[in-house]
Amino acid sequence: MRGLAYFCIVSAAMYALAGMAFGIVMAASHDHTLMTVHAHLNLLGWVSMAIYGLYYHAVPAAADTRLAKIHVGVATLGLWIMIPGIAMAVLGMTEGPAIAGSLLTILGMLLFTARVATAQRAFA
Ligand code: HEM
Ligand code: HEM
Numbered sequence: 043m044r045g046l047a048y049f050c051i052v053s054a055a056m057y058a059l060a061g062m063a064f065g066i067v068m069a070a071s072h073d074h075t076l077m078t079v080h081a082h083l084n085l086l087g088w089v090s091m092a093i094y095g096l097y098y099h100a101v102p103a104a105a106d107t108r109l110a111k112i113h114v115g116v117a118t119l120g121l122w123i124m125i126p127g128i129a130m131a132v133l134g135m136t137e138g139p140a141i142a143g144s145l146l147t148i149l150g151m152l153l154f155t156a157r158v159a160t161a162q163r164a165f166a
Contacts, residue, residue, distance in 0.1 A: 046105040046114055050095030053118065057087025079129045086121050086147060094154065104161040113153035120146030 061084035068074055094114060098105035124143025131140040 045098075045102075046110055047095045047099035047102070050091050050098060050114060054088050054091035054095060057083055057091060057121070061088055076129055076132060078132060079125060082128060083121075083125050086124070091117070091121075097154075097158065101161055101165060103165040104157055107157070109153065109157050109160075113150055113157055116146055116153060117150030120144075120148075120150050 061080055064076075064080045064083060068077065068080055094117065098110060104110055120143050122143075123139050124147055127137075127139030127141070127143040131137045
């Protein structure tokens with residue numbers, strides 16, 4: 043594994059570590075207020091990022107494109123804004139970062155959809 047696929051899998055594993063540690067702190071403290079932060083850190087950070095990594099490992103020609111790099115960059119930026127953003131929204135501070143992070147996250151998924159769909163024609 044190399045390049046973009048490696049970046050995605052290593053990031054995903056680190057998000058899993060952070061998400062699980064968050065889960066353990068939540069369980070130990072009996073305070074589940076930030077459950078949605080934990081859930082989305084695991085589901086977007088660990089699960090989705092790992093799927094991106096496995097895809098780019100399976101289709102290296104797709105990984106070696108600008109679209110793929112932009113996709114992973116947007117997905118990563120979206121996650122880093124969305125996760126603290128959810129915490130701020132849940133704590134009643136502001137909804138702005140959650141909205142911005144969500145929009146970047148769905149844009150990332152749109153770019154991934156475009157990469158997957160067009161890679162079939164370009165590299166199959
Ligand atoms: C050490 C590992 C983990 C611990 C200790 C942990 C702990 C927790 C706790 C305490 C809650 C709150 C439950 C509630 O209030 O009903 C929770 C919710 C949740 N966790 Fe985890 N978790 C862990 C790993 C994961 C992973 C790996 C994922 C996803 C891949 C995940 C996904 C979720 C989701 C989706 C919820 C929300 C469930 C719901 O809607 O009721 N967790 N977790
Ligand atoms: C742009 C991306 C996403 C947005 C804006 C979003 C938004 C939300 C919102 C507003 C809730 C309700 C939270 C509450 O009731 O307090 C929620 C819950 C949930 N979402 Fe997402 N979501 C996104 C992506 C995902 C993805 C990719 C998954 C799974 C792979 C997922 C799984 C869940 C689950 C399991 C719950 C219930 C647990 C919880 O309340 O935290 N979401 N999401």
